[in-house]
Amino acid sequence: MNLTTWLTEAFGFGNPTELVGFVKHIELTQPELYNHLFDNSLPAGHDVMMKIAMMQTSVSYGLSMFHTAFNIVNLSVMIWLTNVYVKIVVALVPGKSEDEEFQLKFISGGLLNASELNLAQAEKELVVYSQRVQRMIGMVQNLIHTRDGSSDFTHLFTRIEKYEEISDRMEIEIASYLNRCSEGRLSNEGKHRIASMLTIVSEIESIADSCYSISKTLIRKRESKVEFNDEIYGNIDAMFTEVEAAMTNMLYLLSNLEHEREQDIIVSYNREREINNLRNQLRTANIANINDHHYEYQAGIYYMDIIGDLEKTGDYIINVVDTIKEQMRTRA
Known part of the structure; x- marks a missing residue:
């Protein structure tokens, strides 16, 4: 640096x-x-x-x-x-807003002489990466409530698309940095940390992929001229609330890797169960709602696609938590 x-x-x-x-x-x-x-x-x-x-x-x-x-x-x-x-x-x-351009905050200056310090910098970069992707989740939720065909819809979709491109580049750069770190002299704990971070960076990028997938579903919905009713919007928002809470707790764990506690990890597992339970409830109710003509069949398809991507997001989040938990056990 x-x-x-x-x-x-x-x-x-x-x-x-x-x-x-x-x-x-x-x-x-x-x-x-x-x-x-x-x-x-x-x-x-x-x-x-x-x-x-x-x-x-x-x-x-x-x-x-x-x-x-x-x-x-x-x-x-x-x-x-x-x-x-x-x-x-x-x-x-x-x-320029740092969110709107590709920018590494902690590892852009190259490797430091002390290998273990490089890992600490990479862990900080993972937090920045996660924060960016969390903002992407919020943008996708806003896109759902933005009127189809409006300039605001097009502008927001373009931003999400750009975030996805930035996310891909950040994954590559962080993974490349970690691979260079692995070429230096590291303790066994350092090698485990690199393996954990490589897993985490891949899962974070998958969260961004899910967000982009939801935005593309909304494009298909717009092209099909399908409308959601208030019931669908309310259920999607409920799912977003659960996913946001899980993401926030994951970020807390990532920000406190040296001081993580078992009870914080348990909170993440509880969040994951709540996401899965809500997904199951909404999927069952969707069939009944279509049969009762609460909304048209095609609306139900797009609705379930969004719920499915949000549930996958929860899976990627818990995969990060699993990796953090395993890293904690390795240090113990």
Whole structure:
């Protein structure tokens, strides 16, 4: 990781351009501070002015002391204003949303000298990857409630399609990074961690695939001019609620790999059972609803396709949890 990348992340900027703006802002502020210091704002008899006057006896000594004093005062003042500068620069410098472009946050700088540190970076990248895919789930739910044929529908579908492409690239890049890590000197635990992360990254990409599959089902529904009624929408939303809860718990486990607890893993298994039970209930009710003419047969087909993809999403989530659980047992 180079210095610019490190500073960008350390100060919380979205991109290096904002970091440059931050530095320029400080450079412009410093002269203002010292112009104020020497524009007669301080009285002639002030201690600071007296000490500066004493420096005039030796030009070289005075200049060196002035520069040292400049840096000390500058640091003492500017360090308390860092957060203010960050907010100003982020507001002034337009930046692309990191969600809308392919961007690795923790492993883009290449391998570090210490192999185990590389694995820690990869684990952080998995969390970022999962967060992106979770947002994709939310976008798909919004697409379901977006009017067919509208510009909003087309725009949202295009975003989901782009997220799917980014997800594919992230899977490849993370897997490639892990394969390079495996070529270094690693402990047995390190080798197990790599195997676990390779499994996890594949399952996360499968979640993104399921999201994209649902969006394509909605395209087919639109082309067939099929409409869902309120009952179908309500049941789909109920399934999304269960899947979102499972995804959130999976993210919590991924974010706390060194401190995962058995009870948190049990929560994930309970979520998986709830998803399966709801899927079974909705599938049984769907047959009765079609027979009772609650909605047309084709609507029921698309409806069950969506429910099926959401249930698969739950399976991929629990596969990640299984891998985390196995990793926890390996360390024990």
